[in-house]
Amino acid sequence: MIRISTMPLNELRRLDLNLLVVLRAVLQTRNVTVAAQKLNMSQPAVSRAIGRLRHVFADQLFIKGARGVVATPRAEALADSISKLLHDLDDLLGSQEFSPSTSNRIFRIATTDYGAIAVLPSLAAVFAAEAPNAGIEVLPFSQDTFRRASNGDVDVVLYSDDPVPDDLQRTILFNETYLSFVRADHPLASRLNNGQPHLDDFLDPPHILVSIFGGRTSELDDRLAALGRSRRIAMWLPYFATAAVIASKTDFILTIPERVASELASPHGLISFRTPVELEGFGYQMLWHARTQSDAGSLWLRRQIISVSRAQ
Known part of the structure; x- marks a missing residue:
């Protein structure tokens, strides 16, 4: 993890939090161009930020790959800590109010092909009507989905009623036949x-x-x-x-x-x-981490998912 207390003072001065936001985006997308689009930045600006990050962490962090960039072991080791740090800062500094009509927040939902078809079309209609400037980023379900939910990288997970980690909150959306x-x-x-x-x-x-x-x-x-x-x-x-x-x-x-x-x-x-x-048949559930339990935006999202799921 990132241990701020053990970093030299000159390195702390160089640790611009905006650089960590860039690092998280590149780690998530593994593509500098896509990360730049996600952050509303130019590609050269993201590349310059990576250059500064390499100096701060004394590591290459990313190398060119066939379809983007490949993270070094050092970058992979930083991923979880950076995600948690930025999420905690969002909780500390962010407003607890959420206005769907004006928000431009991008919500991250991890799900399978089933959840994408069964839930997302109706949810997209709600966003179009009530949160036109907000967005939904759908992440494919993978082996690290639950870990990413625990770290705050994912707002909610849509998943069957199979066993899941104990640190995730859950509610059954519906039973399927x-x-x-x-x-x-x-x-x-x-x-x-x-x-x-x-x-x-x-x-x-x-x-x-x-x-x-x-x-x-x-x-x-x-x-x-x-x-x-x-x-x-x-x-x-x-x-x-x-x-x-x-x-x-x-x-x-x-x-x-x-x-x-x-x-x-x-x-x-x-x-x-x-x-x-x-x-x-089976039950279908929504999962989220306790850290987002009282986040106003996450709460709004969960309510919309429950509403569209139980209306069908």
Whole structure:
């Protein structure tokens, strides 16, 4: 961590907090041009700031990579401490008032493909109407998402009801169920009985399995195995939207959460039916760190997410 008390006085004089803001942006984006755009700065100004940071920390910090810059071990070691320091300063110096209509704050939401489809379209409409100058930066879910939430890099995380770290606050947004889908002229569409196919008909065509974090089986496969049955999976992929496009152009069957399905079915000419195997579904939750519990802007964001999620 950054230990201010052990830094020489001449280094402290050079430690402009604005430089740390630049360092955080480059660490987050790994691209000087993108960081400059994010900070409303010119690229040369960001490059000059990096030069000053190299002098302060006596390290190269970043080297050129194929698609941006690569952080040195020293820069990586600084990342968490800088993020926490700047977040704490925001809490100390920032106003506890938040005006959606005038704020230009950029909120950072980490989520998966599912959360992006199920929650963000309605949330974007709220921002357009109530916070037209504010923005949403969506971060892909990764192995360090929970750590970044704890450090204040992420305002909220949208995630399933799987176990999460104890230091994160949480609330269940809704409970989700599953539906199965095929293209409108699929042979199975004419063999539905009260909105549900016979299990043999359901298992005859190939299937698509959407697995956000990888894996060759799902709850559906576990339930089928308990019945002594199985399905043939033709494709495994981590993207719901891509799976819907593929289902619209093939005889593949797609079984996905209902909220995602409601957004994807009509645009891609898919029809839904009840899966002939009972599935439990899952709860979907919003997570945030206690440090942002009383932050006015974060509180407003969480309320909007709860509102749009429970209105569907």
